[in-house]
Amino acid sequence: MARSVIRFADWSLSVDLSGSGPIFESECTTCGESSGTADEKEGPETWCLRHAGRTGHTGFRGITTSFFRAQKVGDQ
Template identity: 70%
Template sequence: MAERTGWRFVNWVLQLDTSGSGPIYETECTTCGESSEAADDKEAPELWCLQHAGRSGHTGFRALTTSFFRATQVESGGAD
């Protein structure tokens, strides 16, 4: 008797993961590369930029935001 093999294809969706922490914010000087501490809100990294500009005269900054995603299988509505 021959063994029968089948394939099942599954669709996936990528969604923002809100089950853990929210986004993480950080800023970086584009002149010297020094960076702020990571924070749960934008206030501290933005304040760091102003303080760094005052100390160094550097005026360019990069804002880094880290968000988290989760991949989830989506059930198909059709027959197999």
């Protein structure tokens, strides 16, 4: 049997600004079609309106992916 030692330390979590910003996507809750990802929310929002006009589907899920970085408190 394997044994592990876990040492506890104080950590903080913050938004990672070193890479890209949030990524936006919309998904139809009726058929599951997706807008694809975009760096700006306007593209996926426009996709929802076009999809609704084309299919009559009216429910959508907005997905925003943000990135975080964990850091030990006291480390700079």
